Amino acid sequence: NAGVTQTPKFQVLKTGQSMTLQCAQDMNHNSMYWYRQDPGMGLRLIYYSASEGTTDKGEVPNGYNVSRLNKREFSLRLESAAPSQTSVYFCASSAKTSGGYTDTQYFGPGTRLTVL
Amino acid sequence: AQSVAQPEDQVNVAEGNPLTVKCTYSVSGNPYLFWYVQYPNRGLQFLLKYITGDNLVKGSYGFEAEFNKSQTSFHLKKPSALVSDSALYFCAVRDGIEFYNQGGKLIFGQGTELSVKP
Numbered sequence: 001n002a003g004v005t006q007t008p009k010f011q012v013l014k015t016g017q018s019m020t021l022q023c024a025q026d027m028n029h030n031s032m033y034w035y036r037q038d039p040g041m042g043l044r045l046i047y048y049s050a051s052e053g054t055t056d057k058g059e060v061p062n063g064y065n066v067s068r069l070n071k072r073e074f075s076l077r078l079e080s081a082a083p084s085q086t087s088v089y090f091c092a093s094s095a096k097t098s099g100g101y102t103d104t105q106y107f108g109p110g111t112r113l114t115v116l
Numbered sequence: 117a118q119s120v121a122q123p124e125d126q127v128n129v130a131e132g133n134p135l136t137v138k139c140t141y142s143v144s145g146n147p148y149l150f151w152y153v154q155y156p157n158r159g160l161q162f163l164l165k166y167i168t169g170d171n172l173v174k175g176s177y178g179f180e181a182e183f184n185k186s187q188t189s190f191h192l193k194k195p196s197a198l199v200s201d202s203a204l205y206f207c208a209v210r211d212g213i214e215f216y217n218q219g220g221k222l223i224f225g226q227g228t229e230l231s232v233k234p
Contacts, residue, residue, distance in 0.1 A: 004159075031220060033221075035224075040125075040226055040227075041226055042120075042206060042224040042225055042226040042227055043160075043206065043222075043224040044224075045221055045222070048221060050220075058221065090159055090160065092160075094220060101220065102210075102220025103220075104150065104162050104165060105150075105162075105220075105222060106162060107152075107159040107160040107161070108159050109158060109159045110158075110159050
């Protein structure tokens with residue numbers, strides 16, 4: 001059971017380049033999330049997917065797009081990277097309780113992205 | 117609007133002494149509260165959560181947290197700190213008023229760096 005996995009672990013981009021961050025979970029969770037972590041700002045939600053087939057914007061969605069490819073996979077795309085997107089990106093997933101509400105989120109190891 | 121505050125950027129404790137990491141919150145409904153720990157260059161690890169029931173919640177690695185509704189606080193505690201507890205700690209809140217299939221979005225505090233010295 002690998003939990004939540006993310007690729008790549010590190011990436012350096014030039015301004016204007018594009019890339020996709022991959023996330024997969026093997027816990028059969030319904031909901032998946034993308035966060036960014038910046039010093040002194042905690043984690044901020046970029047996008048989330050409450051269930052397969054749905055995606056919604058979080059607190060800081062500008063400059064990003066997401067795809068919920070299937071129940072396991074949730075990717076984050078930067079179409080035209082900017083230095084302000086230099087950050088550590090975390091993917092998370094959570095199950096639904098028997099009552100239909102969202103349980104604890106579990107996090108991947110993160111992707112460190114630098115945009116020059 | 118939901119919010120979480122961790123009033124201390126850093127907490128310094130001597131090994132063997134009790135530790136407290138503070139968290140206060142604001143939500144419109146009943147809060148769902150979480151503590152996570154992040155070791156250097158790692159992802160966040162779940163420590164404990166409060167959903168309902170007993171105000172004192174016990175979690176991993178000997179940590180516990182006390183929910184105080186009147187003070188809107190959820191402070192993390194440990195009776196005897198270890199050097200290995202040194203890490204970044206995050207408090208998070210979710211509003212208990214969650215519509216089905218909404219996805220349970222968390223709001224995180226900015227984090228508190230805990231340093232435990234031998």
